Amino acid sequence: MGRNDKFFNVKIREKLLKNGRVSLFLDWHDGKGKRKKEYTGLYKFVEPSNRFEKEHNKEIAVQIEVLRAERTRQFFSGDIDAALEKRKLKNQDFVEYFSNYVDNYKQKDIKVMRAALNHFIKFCPPPLSAKDVDEKLCRDFKDYLKEQLNRESQSSYFARFKKVLAEAVREKVFTVSPAINIKNTQKSQSIPKDILTIEDIQKLASAECGNLEVKRAFLFACYTGLRFCDVEALKWKNIKGSTMIVSQLKTERQVSVNLNQVAQQLLGESNKAEENVFRLPSSTGTNKVIGNWVKRAGIDKHITFHCARHSFGTNLMMYDGNISTVASLLGHTSWKHTQKYVRAVESLKEEAVNKLPSLNLDI
Known part of the structure; x- marks a missing residue:
C-alpha cells in the first residue's frame, strides 16, 4: 500500500x-x-x-x-x-550512553574510564537526557572532580569524560562537544608539597591513631609506595616471604617490592591466602582518620593516603638516588612520571640549604 x-x-x-x-x-x-x-x-x-x-x-x-x-x-x-532519529539520539539517557561506551571500551585505561563513569554517576545520577548535557554541566562536573580528587586524578578523569563526549559527537548525539571550550587541568608534573620525611613518619608511628588498621596500612604504604586501592585489595597470597608481588589496579602493571623489616612488622600475623591484609574504611573515612592522626602527631601538613606513595618515592630518591629503582618499585610505565621525585628531592635540598642560619660577615 x-x-x-x-x-x-x-x-x-x-x-x-x-x-x-x-x-x-x-x-x-x-x-x-x-x-x-x-x-x-x-x-x-x-x-x-x-x-x-x-x-x-x-x-x-x-x-x-x-x-x-x-x-x-x-x-x-x-x-x-532522519529528523526523528536525530531527536531520539539527543533525548537518550546520557548516563546510559556513557555506561554502554565503557562496557564496550577495549583500551588499557579501562579502569580509569570506569572510575570516571562512577564519579559522573555520583555527580549526576540518571536519568539525564543528552540534550541536558551542556557546557555548564560539564564545568560543574570538572569542579566536582576538583573537590573530590588530587590534581592528577581530576585531570585524568575529565580527559576520559571528554573522550566520551567526542565519541558522542561522532555518533551524532551532539553536534559539537559541550566541553569543547573547557580546557582540562594540566596534569601535575610535581608532587604535592606536603610529603612526609622520615622524621615525620617516625612522629606518626609514635602518635596514637583512631584506627589501628589505618595506621598500619598507611605506614606500610610509606614503606612500599602502594596506592590506597592496592593496599585495600592486598591479600596474603601477594606476600611471598619478604617479597610482595602485586598487580596495580590503576595500571595493571605488576610490581615486586622487597619488604624491609619495618614493612614486615606492619603486616602483622599472616592469615589465609584469600584474606585481606588490611581492613579499611572507605577512602573518605580513611583520610578523615589520617587527618586527625596527623594533627595529633603535631605535623602541620595536609596529608592524605596518597601522600604515603609520594613520600615513599621522594624518600627513596633521597636515600638511594637511582631513578631506575624508584621507577621499578612504583610501577611507573615511563621515567617521565619518576622525574617529579627527582625534582622534589632537588627542591628539598635547596630548601634545606636556604634554612641554614645567616651570618653577620665582617670581612
Whole structure:
C-alpha cells in the first residue's frame, strides 16, 4: 500500500500529568497506515497562577506550533525519519550512553574510564537526557572532580569524560562537544608539597591513631609506595616471604617490592591466602582518620593516603638516588612520571640549604 499524503496532518496532543501540568506531544499517520507519536518534552501549566507560568505557556504554544510545522515540512520533503532519529539520539539517557561506551571500551585505561563513569554517576545520577548535557554541566562536573580528587586524578578523569563526549559527537548525539571550550587541568608534573620525611613518619608511628588498621596500612604504604586501592585489595597470597608481588589496579602493571623489616612488622600475623591484609574504611573515612592522626602527631601538613606513595618515592630518591629503582618499585610505565621525585628531592635540598642560619660577615 503506497503513501496517501492528501489527508496528512500533524496534530498537537495533550496528556495531563499528576503534577498539575500538561505534557505536549505530536501525532500523525505516516501515509502507510501507521500512526506515529513524538513526545516533545514540552509541557504547559493547566492553570497558570503567576506571571512566570503565564509567560511559559505563551512560549510553549509558539514552540509546539513551530515544531508541528517543521514536522509537516519534513514529512513532505522525505526528511522526517532522519529528523526523528536525530531527536531520539539527543533525548537518550546520557548516563546510559556513557555506561554502554565503557562496557564496550577495549583500551588499557579501562579502569580509569570506569572510575570516571562512577564519579559522573555520583555527580549526576540518571536519568539525564543528552540534550541536558551542556557546557555548564560539564564545568560543574570538572569542579566536582576538583573537590573530590588530587590534581592528577581530576585531570585524568575529565580527559576520559571528554573522550566520551567526542565519541558522542561522532555518533551524532551532539553536534559539537559541550566541553569543547573547557580546557582540562594540566596534569601535575610535581608532587604535592606536603610529603612526609622520615622524621615525620617516625612522629606518626609514635602518635596514637583512631584506627589501628589505618595506621598500619598507611605506614606500610610509606614503606612500599602502594596506592590506597592496592593496599585495600592486598591479600596474603601477594606476600611471598619478604617479597610482595602485586598487580596495580590503576595500571595493571605488576610490581615486586622487597619488604624491609619495618614493612614486615606492619603486616602483622599472616592469615589465609584469600584474606585481606588490611581492613579499611572507605577512602573518605580513611583520610578523615589520617587527618586527625596527623594533627595529633603535631605535623602541620595536609596529608592524605596518597601522600604515603609520594613520600615513599621522594624518600627513596633521597636515600638511594637511582631513578631506575624508584621507577621499578612504583610501577611507573615511563621515567617521565619518576622525574617529579627527582625534582622534589632537588627542591628539598635547596630548601634545606636556604634554612641554614645567616651570618653577620665582617670581612
